[in-house]
Amino acid sequence: MEPLYRAGSILMKVNTLQGKKMVENGLQSGDFSLPQSWPSCLLPPADLDILQQKVAAVQRELEDFKKEALKAIHYLEDAFCEMNAALAQQEEQAARVKQRLREEEDRGVVRNKVLTFLLPREKQLREHCRRLERMLLGAGRVVQGVPKKIQAN
Numbered sequence: 001m002e003p004l005y006r007a008g009s010i011l012m013k014v015n016t017l018q019g020k021k022m023v024e025n026g027l028q029s030g031d032f033s034l035p036q037s038w039p040s041c042l043l044p045p046a047d048l049d050i051l052q053q054k055v056a057a058v059q060r061e062l063e064d065f066k067k068e069a070l071k072a073i074h075y076l077e078d079a080f081c082e083m084n085a086a087l088a089q090q091e092e093q094a095a096r097v098k099q100r101l102r103e104e105e106d107r108g109v110v111r112n113k114v115l116t117f118l119l120p121r122e123k124q125l126r127e128h129c130r131r132l133e134r135m136l137l138g139a140g141r142v143v144q145g146v147p148k149k150i151q152a153n
Helices: 016-029 045-145 148-152
Strands: 004-007 010-013
Touching: none
Parallel strands: none
Antiparallel strands: 004 010
């Protein structure tokens, strides 16, 4: 037996299989209007008009919801694109920073090699300068110990 449902103050006899198909089709198409195959004697015309108005109102609300949902989806897509662009820019910047860091590390390695070469050479030159200074100072002492007459010649 088909169940009875109360809609407002009206008892309706509903064919559940046909109603289920109508709802599924309505959800897919957005059309909840009654099919022509349904006999119009189910509801009095006044109640049928009220029901059709309510269905039309639900359809408008559904369309409004669809518009809002699409608007939100477009907003999210735009935000996603902006974030992807920002991410790509950050990745490019990170790649440039890594490249500069590698170049700076390479220069540091070269500097270390140069310093490793120059430090012993600097030590040799300092020692050589000290020897030359000692020789010069030693020669000056000899010159200072010689009388002025001899220095003038």
